[in-house]
Amino acid sequence: MISQFELIGDNKVGVLPKQVDQLAMCREIALQKDTIENDSSFMLVDLDKIIQRYNLWKRELPMIEPFYAVKCNTDLVLIRILASLGCGFDCASREEIDIVMETGVAADRIIYANPCKTRSFIAHAMECDVRKMTFDNAEELIKIAKLHPNAEMILRIAVSDSTATCPLNLKFGADPVLHAPHLLKIAYEEGVKVVGISFHVGSGCNDASAYRTALQHAKNLCEIGEGLGFNMDIIDMGGGFPGADHHNNPFEKIAETIRDALDEFFPETEKRLIAEPGRFFAAGPFSLVANIIHATEVPASKITKNPNDSADHGYMYYINDGVYGSFNCILFDHAHPVGSPLFDVDRNEKFISTIWGPTCDSLDLVEDKKLMVKMNVGEWLYYPDMGAYTLAAATTFNGFSKPVPMYVMSEEMWESIKDSCHI
Known part of the structure; x- marks a missing residue:
């Protein structure tokens, strides 16, 4: 849990009593957003990792x-x-x-x-x-x-x-x-x-x-x-x-x-x-969490393009970030982001799936032919290592907002930089 808040420039930073666990922190934020029915995507920024990379x-x-x-x-x-x-x-x-x-x-x-x-x-x-x-x-x-x-x-x-x-x-x-x-x-x-x-x-x-x-x-x-x-x-x-x-x-x-x-x-x-x-x-300090805004079942052949798969089930998911936002790295940086369910689920069977971004452009494809458990609307996907050539070129095309960055770091790291960080 966050023990205090500090400022770096004009940005609020949550300070934790121990080292940041990015996945656990993302889960905590998502649960808080769920309680107020806020499904907007967000970017967790682990400031400890910047210092660790420098070291x-x-x-x-x-x-x-x-x-x-x-x-x-x-x-x-x-x-x-x-x-x-x-x-x-x-x-x-x-x-x-x-x-x-x-x-x-x-x-x-x-x-x-x-x-x-x-x-x-x-x-x-x-x-x-x-x-x-x-x-x-x-x-x-x-x-x-x-x-x-x-x-x-x-x-x-x-x-x-x-x-x-x-x-x-x-x-x-x-x-x-x-x-x-x-x-x-x-x-x-x-x-x-x-x-x-x-x-x-x-x-x-x-x-x-x-x-x-x-x-x-x-x-x-x-x-x-x-x-x-x-x-x-x-x-x-x-x-x-x-x-x-x-x-x-x-x-x-x-x-x-x-x-x-x-x-x-x-x-x-x-x-x-x-x-x-x-x-x-x-790259490493930034983790993206996106919400599934729509899910639909389709014949697996629609995803695999193989008619022999028409009897199998596939799923297409639409999330609230895409290649016109944080995932522009797919187009501009030849990246291949791999997401996973933010929370552990009790569903084991995996289906061929496609992850789409939210815009009305069919170019807005995040992951294709992905094996994943069945997901539901309102659930979250977690994408680590999303800080390089992502937010820097993100747009608000089609009216979709960029994810909001949320900054966290440990008390130990805060104490090491607070006097030199132009606060």
Whole structure:
């Protein structure tokens, strides 16, 4: 049970006497909502888990400063806690820079990590004294030379894990052999200051060896830049770090590969090592609970598309969140959320089922051909690890509201951050 309420910014946080149990807490909230016939979906945010993820990062990669990728989830409580822990921030737009700086974060803790920036956004970054920026093309250098003479540019190279959930090298990054050395020469000729190399192996990395390859290219390019007179002080390892404990390429394995590669290519380095984790921090703390607003029995063949299943029973369920809301991660992040009944049920037989979102669009499909026990209208489904690329892109299409976040943390964790959380 919640023992007290505190404020982080303008947001109320429930403080518990012991460590948060996300499933148990979601059940408690759902029961309270049932008593007042409130069936709106909600997002439980376990703030303890943010701190635990930060501690894991510092244990496995203590030499690398995390700069949280704001695009992943712009929740202000998440940002304030990460700021209080000492994180920097990876921003990709004027709005993201403003979101972070309005929480009290200084400009030197921000990297404007978008290689193709709007001119007015560059001018805004100069006004805010945000200097660290990425580039991967000559045209960007020309813009920077005119609009932000104080900029400290970081050359982004294209090194990608082709098996990543979201490969990024098709849109961003200069070829590290064919094009990157030439860009360093152009920067020198234009009088633009280059301070390092960055890369992003792809969001949701599956092949840790991509980091080693990228660091090898970074070493070679640092030597070329230093030969031109640049102080190549920063290596930015981008993102790609998993946000869920059950990921098929554990964070600890990726961290081990990075440590080994740093020992090989940058032994005893004095360079500043940074990275841009997003889902690593954002995914796990957020659990979504949605209500079944409608249920209907159909022939199983309607779901399986197999006429031989026409004699079997299937069910279609409609919940009050979908791909235009929190489940936009299905479309934009190639995610495959898996839900389960929030409460234990005394029904054992499972049926082929489909979970639909609430809108009138047939694209609004959350889970298909799912084996699940029969559920009833008014019952709840629980979806863990729903903080990455979910709320950040959620809409109110068709008039359906976004789930309300509810924040909880333990007394122990509250005591550890309360004096530094800009309350």
